[in-house]
């Protein structure tokens with residue numbers, strides 16, 4: 001049983017590492033901004049393809065986080081009521097549901113709208129009016145990626161205190177640190193990390 005628990009923990013942690021994609025998505029979109037016009041060239045096709053092809057892996061990673069997380073709870077001899085009794089576990093579950101909802105929105109609504117606008121432009125250069133609409137939707141997608149990054153890092157930080165709570169002040173300090181890192185990833189090309 002101990003070995004199973006250990007292996008599950010490793011899978012849960014490796015899975016969490018792979019969920020850092022929003023950070024690298026932000027690096028990518030900020031680099032695209034640095035590159036400048038024209039909108040609709042091969043750089044956009046390349047970036048859009050990478051971003052939209054990450055959707056399925058992201059759903060898979062979220063599912064693995066949920067399954068391994070719940071199994072970890074069960075292997076500790078607890079039931080589903082632990083998700084209510086232990087606020088950290090309940091919060092982790094809630095955070096996972098939030099990013100699943102955001103990913104679903106991007107996949108079913110936002111990304112198809114961006115794709116449709118690029119398709120309407122029919123190759124570059126994208127007319128100014130379409131370009132403005134694309135920029136607006138891309139900005140919304142970027143903000144959502146930042147929320148996802150913040151949520152994933154917060155869920156990882158909470159995981160460390162699943163069985164023994166940190167002092168409240170420390171949790172707040174760590175949340176502020178995560179928010180600062182997320183803000184930096186959102187607004188710069190993050191040259192040093």
Ligand code: HEM
Pocket residue numbers: 009012013016019065066068069070072073083089090092093095096151152153155156157158159160161162163
């Ligand atoms: C965004 C999703 C999630 C991420 C990024 C994440 C990340 C992590 C990380 C990095 C750890 C390791 C902490 C350490 O080294 O001590 C951890 C532990 C843990 N996580 Fe998650 N987690 C997520 C979702 C969940 C969910 C949904 C559950 C179950 C409701 C869960 C249950 C647990 C448990 C029980 C532990 C403690 C494992 C142990 O030490 O026995 N996690 N999590």
